[in-house]
Amino acid sequence: xxxxxxxxxxxxxxxxxxxxxxxxxxxxxxxxxxxxxxxxxxxxxxxxxxxxxxxxxxxxxxxxxxxxxxxxxxxxxxxxxxxxxxxxxxxxxxxxxxxxxxxxxxxxxxxxxxxxxxxxxxxxxxxxxxxxxxxxxxxxxxxxxxxxxxxxxxxx
Amino acid sequence: xxxxxxxxxxxxxxxxxxxxxxxxxxxxxxxxxxxxxxxxxxxxxxxxxxxxxxxxxxxxxxxxxxxxxxxxxxxxxxxxxxxxxxxxxxxxxxxxxxxxxxxxxxxxxxxxxxxxxxxxxxxxxxxxxxxxxxxxxxxxxxxxxxxxxxxxxxxxxxxxxxxxxxxxxxxxxxxxxxxxxxxxxxxxxxxxxxxxxxxxxxxxxxxxxxxxxxxxxxxxxxxxxxxxxxxxxxxxxxxxxxxxxxxxxxxxxxxxxxxxxxxxxxxxxxxxxxxxxxxxxxxxxxxxxxxxxxxxxxxxxxxxxxxxxxxxxxxxxxxxxxxxxxxxxxxxxxxxxxxxxxxxxxxxxxxxxxxxxxxxxxxxxxxxxxxxxxxxxxxxxxxxxxxxxxxxxxxxxxxxxxxxxxxxxxxxxxxxxxxxxxxxxx
Numbered sequence: 008x009x010x011x012x013x014x015x016x017x018x019x020x021x022x023x024x025x026x027x028x029x030x031x032x033x034x035x036x037x038x039x040x041x042x043x044x045x046x047x048x049x050x051x052x053x054x055x056x057x058x059x060x061x062x063x064x065x066x067x068x069x070x071x072x073x074x075x076x077x078x079x080x081x082x083x084x085x086x087x088x089x090x091x092x093x094x095x096x097x098x099x100x101x102x103x104x105x106x107x108x109x110x111x112x113x114x115x116x117x118x119x120x121x122x123x124x125x126x127x128x129x130x131x132x133x134x135x136x137x138x139x140x141x142x143x144x145x146x147x148x149x150x151x152x153x154x155x156x157x158x159x160x161x162x163x
Numbered sequence: 164x165x166x167x168x169x170x171x172x173x174x175x176x177x178x179x180x181x182x183x184x185x186x187x188x189x190x191x192x193x194x195x196x197x198x199x200x201x202x203x204x205x206x207x208x209x210x211x212x213x214x215x216x217x218x219x220x221x222x223x224x225x226x227x228x229x230x231x232x233x234x235x236x237x238x239x240x241x242x243x244x245x246x247x248x249x250x251x252x253x254x255x256x257x258x259x260x261x262x263x264x265x266x267x268x269x270x271x272x273x274x275x276x277x278x279x280x281x282x283x284x285x286x287x288x289x290x291x292x293x294x295x296x297x298x299x300x301x302x303x304x305x306x307x308x309x310x311x312x313x314x315x316x317x318x319x320x321x322x323x324x325x326x327x328x329x330x331x332x333x334x335x336x337x338x339x340x341x342x343x344x345x346x347x348x349x350x351x352x353x354x355x356x357x358x359x360x361x362x363x364x365x366x367x368x369x370x371x372x373x374x375x376x377x378x379x380x381x382x383x384x385x386x387x388x389x390x391x392x393x394x395x396x397x398x399x400x401x402x403x404x405x406x407x408x409x410x411x412x413x414x415x416x417x418x419x420x421x422x423x424x425x426x427x428x429x430x431x432x433x434x435x436x437x438x439x440x441x442x443x444x445x446x447x448x449x450x451x452x453x454x455x456x457x458x459x460x461x462x463x464x465x466x467x468x469x470x471x472x473x474x475x476x477x478x479x480x481x482x483x484x485x486x487x488x489x490x491x492x493x494x495x496x497x498x499x500x501x502x503x504x505x506x507x508x509x510x511x512x513x514x515x516x517x518x519x520x521x522x523x524x525x526x527x528x529x530x531x532x533x534x535x536x537x538x539x540x541x542x543x544x545x546x547x548x549x550x551x552x553x554x555x556x557x558x559x560x561x562x563x564x565x566x567x568x569x570x571x572x573x574x575x576x577x578x579x580x581x582x583x584x585x586x587x588x589x
Contacts, residue, residue, distance in 0.1 A: 072250045073246070073250070073293075073294035076579075077586050077587070077588045078585040078586070080587040080588060081589040083589060099293060099294050099295070115184025116183070116589070117181075117589075119588050119589070153183070153296075
């Protein structure tokens, strides 16, 4: 999580202090963009209660410049409810903590797997018995992590 | 203090983001139309691939070393550029970021305490790389010219510097000035560098020894003076507000293949005009003047890259407008005047100038009928094209075949801007 705190001259530098980077959605609009507002002043009563509809981006994206979309190809993560064709939302700014589903870079290929850290090894687990886990001695984020999966979008 | 954040081989970095197997392998990106090389990874540079060199000349080298080659994917680069800039804005506040080009930005970092500068610069670099996957270099110094110079040195010695150089003491600045050849100083072209070399000025340090009055007479007046001051650590170039509204809007392209018939050229001009009008409306402007130019292929020299003199003409519009059809009509008339039967053309362009705020928008209050309706229609067309992409709605005069369109044979997928081109991960 990011602390959203304005950085001022007095603030000591802190790696977790950022300006707001989250998706601001469609709330930043002017009167000209509201379809029923007109300059005559004679407006329908409902105009007083006019607001923008629900915007999925606000719910699904917390850090827009770091958020990317992928499409699931294969069935490696069926057990986690990710089916082929599902859309994955991936945030690169998040920490890959134990148990997270991540997009990993393995031998030049991008793979979706669950990260499991144990005292002596790091495992990338598929949620499908057909695929065996990938065992790594260490997990260097810069080389092996592409991003952390935050949501999937799937048809019902 | 100023920082400049500059992406390393930006277009190549963008291509690598979704092709991790290309990390540490040579990569190049070609210009519009696959004409020449516009971005090279360090590995490709080491193999001797020349910047701006023609693609066909580099082909043997590319094949020999298995250099991964891409056509320009501007949708991808544009999206990643926005991500890099947005990340910087969230780190230092948008009022402290000046986007200087698609892959570099100046930051005003006066809020950082002197002892934290190095850590802050590293933090900026790491955050941009983590969030966007784009590798950057950071130069920090008391002036913009020195920050650029620091950045140049950091890029030259990536391993030793970690792509970050902070010039926060007199000693460090002097050392950097000594290490920088005068032609690498921001704003000095190769021609000026040659001239300066004749006066025994070889490094940036030599340039700081010069009398400022001499700079004024011998080196481009005010520009020279500002440059000299900046090199001495005296701020002469301040943060500029982002240039939001352009004074001129131009759309020019090289044709995919040379074009000889008037009909195709008219289609191209109509398309470029629609594109330019769209940009004009995006900044809520209206143009008073439109110019059109076409570039014929040189007849005597049959090489691909040489082109003849640009032929252009312009007209003043009856009133300022941003309506596509009101711009296409005069544009087509102009190109009809320019076109010569029998010549082969390779490039064309449209430029809108004399840009003023669009009265049709302010006119909302008093509703001046017809122009408003057209402006409304334009807004609808723009919205539909923006959400559907690929110009779903267009003017008939822009044609339906478009065989003069850009050649982009090696373009990667637009993973960040198109649902149908999302990266498929296993």
